[in-house]
Amino acid sequence: MSQDGAQEADHAGFKYNRRVYFVETDMAGIVHFSTYFRYMEEAEHALWRAAGLQVANIEKTGGWPRVSASFDYKSPLRFDDEFEVAVRIGNVTRRSFRYDFTFTRGDVLVGSGSITAVCSTKEGGRLRAVDVPQEMIARLRTAAGQ
Amino acid sequence: MSQDGAQEADHAGFKYNRRVYFVETDMAGIVHFSTYFRYMEEAEHALWRAAGLQVANIEKTGGWPRVSASFDYKSPLRFDDEFEVAVRIGNVTRRSFRYDFTFTRGDVLVGSGSITAVCSTKEGGRLRAVDVPQEMIARLRTAAGQ
Amino acid sequence: MSQDGAQEADHAGFKYNRRVYFVETDMAGIVHFSTYFRYMEEAEHALWRAAGLQVANIEKTGGWPRVSASFDYKSPLRFDDEFEVAVRIGNVTRRSFRYDFTFTRGDVLVGSGSITAVCSTKEGGRLRAVDVPQEMIARLRTAAGQ
Amino acid sequence: MSQDGAQEADHAGFKYNRRVYFVETDMAGIVHFSTYFRYMEEAEHALWRAAGLQVANIEKTGGWPRVSASFDYKSPLRFDDEFEVAVRIGNVTRRSFRYDFTFTRGDVLVGSGSITAVCSTKEGGRLRAVDVPQEMIARLRTAAGQ
Numbered sequence: 001m002s003q004d005g006a007q008e009a010d011h012a013g014f015k016y017n018r019r020v021y022f023v024e025t026d027m028a029g030i031v032h033f034s035t036y037f038r039y040m041e042e043a044e045h046a047l048w049r050a051a052g053l054q055v056a057n058i059e060k061t062g063g064w065p066r067v068s069a070s071f072d073y074k075s076p077l078r079f080d081d082e083f084e085v086a087v088r089i090g091n092v093t094r095r096s097f098r099y100d101f102t103f104t105r106g107d108v109l110v111g112s113g114s115i116t117a118v119c120s121t122k123e124g125g126r127l128r129a130v131d132v133p134q135e136m137i138a139r140l141r142t143a144a145g146q
Numbered sequence: 147m148s149q150d151g152a153q154e155a156d157h158a159g160f161k162y163n164r165r166v167y168f169v170e171t172d173m174a175g176i177v178h179f180s181t182y183f184r185y186m187e188e189a190e191h192a193l194w195r196a197a198g199l200q201v202a203n204i205e206k207t208g209g210w211p212r213v214s215a216s217f218d219y220k221s222p223l224r225f226d227d228e229f230e231v232a233v234r235i236g237n238v239t240r241r242s243f244r245y246d247f248t249f250t251r252g253d254v255l256v257g258s259g260s261i262t263a264v265c266s267t268k269e270g271g272r273l274r275a276v277d278v279p280q281e282m283i284a285r286l287r288t289a290a291g292q
Numbered sequence: 293m294s295q296d297g298a299q300e301a302d303h304a305g306f307k308y309n310r311r312v313y314f315v316e317t318d319m320a321g322i323v324h325f326s327t328y329f330r331y332m333e334e335a336e337h338a339l340w341r342a343a344g345l346q347v348a349n350i351e352k353t354g355g356w357p358r359v360s361a362s363f364d365y366k367s368p369l370r371f372d373d374e375f376e377v378a379v380r381i382g383n384v385t386r387r388s389f390r391y392d393f394t395f396t397r398g399d400v401l402v403g404s405g406s407i408t409a410v411c412s413t414k415e416g417g418r419l420r421a422v423d424v425p426q427e428m429i430a431r432l433r434t435a436a437g438q
Numbered sequence: 439m440s441q442d443g444a445q446e447a448d449h450a451g452f453k454y455n456r457r458v459y460f461v462e463t464d465m466a467g468i469v470h471f472s473t474y475f476r477y478m479e480e481a482e483h484a485l486w487r488a489a490g491l492q493v494a495n496i497e498k499t500g501g502w503p504r505v506s507a508s509f510d511y512k513s514p515l516r517f518d519d520e521f522e523v524a525v526r527i528g529n530v531t532r533r534s535f536r537y538d539f540t541f542t543r544g545d546v547l548v549g550s551g552s553i554t555a556v557c558s559t560k561e562g563g564r565l566r567a568v569d570v571p572q573e574m575i576a577r578l579r580t581a582a583g584q
Contacts, residue, residue, distance in 0.1 A: 022337060023180060023330050025173035027225055032169050033504040033553075034479070037472035038315050045314060045372075055372060066471040070508035079173055080337075080347060115471075168483060169476050179358040179407075180333070183326035184461050191460060191518075201518060212325040216362035226483075226493060261325075315472060317465035319517055324461050371465055 009145035012102070013088035014050060016043035020081045030076035037069055040101045040113055043085040047099075051143035053136060064117040065127065067096055071113035081105055089141050095119055095129050097137060155291035158248070159234035160196060162189035166227045176222035183215055186247045186259055189231040193245075197289035199282060210263040211273065213242055217259035227251055235287050241265055241275050243283060301437035304394070305380035306342060308335035312373045322368035329361055332393045332405055335377040339391075343435035345428060356409040357419065359388055363405035373397055381433050387411055387421050389429060447583035450540070451526035452488055454481035458519045468514035475507055478539045478553055481523040485537075489581035491574060502555040503565060505534055509551035519543055527579050533557055533567050535575060 009015060018039060026032045048055040077083055083105040090098035096118045103110035120127045155161060164185060172178045194201035223229055229251040236244035242264045249256035266273045301307060310331060318324045340347035369375055375397040382390035388410045395402035412419045447453060456477060464470045486493040515521055521543040528536035534556045541548035558565045 021330070021334055022172060023178050023333065026168060027171035027173065027175045028503075029173045030503075033507055034169060034472050034475035037475060038313070041315065041472070042313055065466075065468075065514070066511050068508065068510045069471055070506065072506045073504050076503070167476070167480055169479065174357075176357075179361055180326050180329035183329060184459070187326070187461065188459055211320075211322075211368070212365050214362065214364045215325055216360065218360045219358050222357070314464060315470050318460060319463035319465065319467045321465045326461060 009050070009143060011145055013086040013100075013146070014043075014047045014144040016046045016085045016087065018042065018083060018085065020077050020079050020083070022079055025079050030078055031081075033071070033073065036071045036073070036103070036111065036113060037115075039085060039103070040069070040071070040099070040115055043087045043101060044099055044115065047087050047140060047143055051139040053139060065120060067116040067118050069113070069115045071111055073111045074109045075105070075111070077103075077105065077110055083110055088144050088146060089137065090114060092132060092137055094131055097132055155196070155289060157291055159232040159246075159292070160189075160193045160290040162192045162231040162233065164188065164229060164231065166223050166225050166229070168225055171225050176224055177227075179217070179219065182217045182219070182249070182257065182259060183261075185231060185249070186215070186217070186245070186261055189233045189247060190245055190261065193233050193286060193289055197285040199285060211266060213262040213264050215259070215261045217257055219257045220255045221251070221257070223249075223251065223256055229256055234290050234292060235283065236260060238278060238283055240277055243278055301342070301435060303437055305378040305392075305438070306335075306339045306436040308338045308377045308379065310334065310375060310377065312369050312371055312375070314371055317371050322370055323373075325363070325365065328363045328365070328395070328403065328405060329407075331377060331395070332361070332363070332391070332407055335379045335393060336391055336407065339379050339432060339435055343431040345431060357412060359408040359410050361405070361407045363403055365403045366401045367397070367403070369395075369397065369402055375402055380436050380438060381429065382406060384424060384429055386423055389424055447488070447581060449583055451524040451538075451584070452481075452485045452582040454484045454523040454525065456480065456521060456523065458515050458517050458521070460517055463517050468516055469519075471509070471511065474509045474511070474541070474549065474551060475553075477523060477541070478507070478509070478537070478551055481525045481539060482537055482553065485525050485578060485581055489577040491577060503558060505554040505556050507551070507553045509549055511549045512547045513543070513549070515541075515543065515548055521548055526582050526584060527575065528552060529554075530570060530575055532569055535570055 020031055024031050024035045045055050083103055086102045086104070088100045090100040092098070096116055098114050098116045100112070100114050102112045119130050119132045121130050166177055170177050170181045191201050229249055232248045232250070234246045236246040238244070242262055244260050244262045246258070246260050248258045265276050265278045267276050268274075312323055316323050316327045337347050375395055378394045378396070380392045382392040384390070388408055390406050390408045392404070392406050394404045411422050411424045413422050414420075458469055462469050462473045483493050521541055524540045524542070526538045528538040530536070534554055536552050536554045538550070538552050540550045557568050557570045559568050560566075
């Protein structure tokens with residue numbers, strides 16, 4: 001059975017399981033290519049929960065604005081498919097860090113992607129970039145089994 | 147050519163024109179039934195702009211929370227279809243008012259729906275219901291040709 | 293922990309549990325009103341799976357086209373909220389049937405809604421309304437604890 | 439006024455104009471990062487229409503499956519913002535081609551992205567990669583002012 005929530009992690013990263021909803025398909029009969037970016041964010045937030053971090057602290061962080069996002073498509077997902085997203089923390093710079101995602105459906109590689117987010121605080125309604133909190137990265141890495 | 151924005155109004159109401167995007171279809175080859183609720187909101191906001199009203203005053207109004215929404219489906223929309231949404235102001239009570247929408251594609255009735263919104267202000271982060279501003283309703287009615 | 297999938301049923305209906313995704317919120321800080329229609333469909337499909345029915349038989353059924361859908365909003369959902377959707381089979385006519393949904397977050401009533409679907413087959417690319425299969429309704433009712 | 443549809447092209451590419459819908463914002467008050475991928479596809483399809491090409495020939499082409507997609511975010515879009523997407527045909531290989539997109543709001547650079555699509559035909563329900571039709575690429579380039 002597919003479960004939506006925190007899963008165990010191994011060396012391949014933190015695992016997030018999901019089932020494709022009907023609305024996520026398009027008239028080509030497959031999941032729309034933009035939806036994979038939503039799946040990546042879901043997996044990111046599941047990782048935050050597993051790390052015991054406050055995922056929704058928007059007022060203070062401005063929501064970790066994205067710098068870039070990309071996805072490489074290998075095999076399409078279809079309605080009701082159950083798939084797994086493995087998340088790992090990738091490259092960390094002074095003010096940004098990257099998530100790397102691998103999507104599989106059973107033994108089939110669905111695709112892989114990444115999101116780079118910048119660390120920021122909200123001051124007087126405006127975002128200001130800040131240094132990546134090392135403690136936070138450490139906890140995310142641990143939750144990802146790294 | 148389809149245009150996205152303010153249109154003229156006649157006795158049938160304010161007109162909003164739209165073209166179906168690919169992502170709005172599902173694997174059944176038609177526009178997903180939830181999308182019509184998004185189209186209704188787009189038409190609502192186009193009416194606000196036509197009425198010269200501040201559509202995005204979320205900080206003060208809390209976004210006119212919805213009390214109810216419904217849609218009756220008659221004929222499906224498909225990718226690239228151009229359609230028209232006619233909006234009218236329906237029943238107005240002390241603290242809420244209703245929009246009525248009719249969707250057509252050429253001569254074909256696509257469906258009809260309605261949204262009831264409550265008037266509110268944001269005070270200390272919490273929403274409080276307030277009386278419907280009569281001036282606002284008057285301007286929306288005028289823009290809808292009523 | 294929130295789980296996405298088949299749940300037990302009691303007299304209140306079949307239960308579907310879900311967590312709010314970030315993308316489902318809007319700038320008012322709450323779940324967009326159109327999203328509840330997607331949640332209802334998710335719960336519908338979870339009920340089909342629980343009933344052992346083929347949920348994705350689009351080629352033959354045309355996807356059970358919706359005749360109408362409505363929702364009454366009581367209390368908003370926010371990011372990361374866990375909520376439960378109870379589904380029951382409502383009114384059944386010769387060629388259509390209704391699902392009734394109740395949304396709760398803990399003890400709080402979030403809202404309630406319904407979807408009426410028509411039974412159909414696809415013949416030569418066109419949909420044709422057919423009588424509601426009694427066997428199917430019986431299985432859905434059983435899965436809903438009715 | 440913002441218009442949704444075919445626009446003129448200059449050396450910077452074919453221009454597609456759009457206004458941000460309310461549902462496209464998230465609780466951070468800005469357009470969700472996944473939405474830019476939908477905007478890119480809208481601009482792609484507007485280019486197809488401008489080129490006089492059959493945009494929806496899904497039965498035959500399988501919908502030009504995406505190989506990869508990416509976006510770099512520079513400045514956020516907010517509700518009701520009017521913005522412009524410039525599209526150009528980028529790198530063309532034997533069996534795939536790339537669209538390059540630049541998003542601007544007035545003089546502000548919103549971001550830029552690309553989509554690589556593979557050419558395919560549908561045979562017996564399965565997709566098969568085919569050589570890029572040179573005639574089609576020529577028409578898209580012309581419509582993009584290249």
